[in-house]
Amino acid sequence: MIQYKPVLPIFYNKSTLELAQNLLGCVLVKETEEGVASGYIVETEAYMGPDDQAAHSFGNRRTKRTEVMFDQAGTVYTYTMHTHTLVNVVCAGVGIPHAILIRAVEPLDGQELMGVRRSGRPKKEWTNGPGKLTKALGIKMDDYGKHFMKPPLMICEGWPTDILTIQAGPRIGIDNSGEARDYPWRFYVADNPFISK
DNA sequence: ATCTCGATTCCCT
């Protein structure tokens, strides 16, 4: 049984781009009645609220869905896209609607459960995409608005960051977002086999 | 009340 240590609240207290990189190597843990499933975060994307055309909170757009983006750093922002649930880490200060999308993880705990949830597909395809990893880990809209500090959904200490080679590039799936399309706000662990396409 | 379109995935060619 792996002992999970949630990262301290102060961990979230840094700039969005910095946090997006620091999240790499951390472990995303989800507890459900079926069991615990977890994975190392290997790919993230930063969305910078007011000035980022690709963000749901562009221009400080505040709706029922984006409401939690204005909450404190470390809050869970889930939303549904094409029937898939995507999970984000809210960051920056209260009132500043930034968030970081978790795009891929490397399976750690509960692999049998993940295999079942992913319909017996090859392990490589369990968590190599933002909608896939939520299904494998059992993350749902129920987690919306909670905090990553407490169960059932947590971000815990994982790999030491200094062993990782981090690469950056443009974000994915936002071609209709004007200039923001080209910002290099996607971060991923070099050569990791679970990076999304 | 209705319309549009997507921070995706899967299957098919």
Next chain:
DNA sequence: GGGAATCGAGATT
């Protein structure tokens, strides 16, 4: 590499 699936949030009427 391309297109359908599929549904709800947000915008419009």
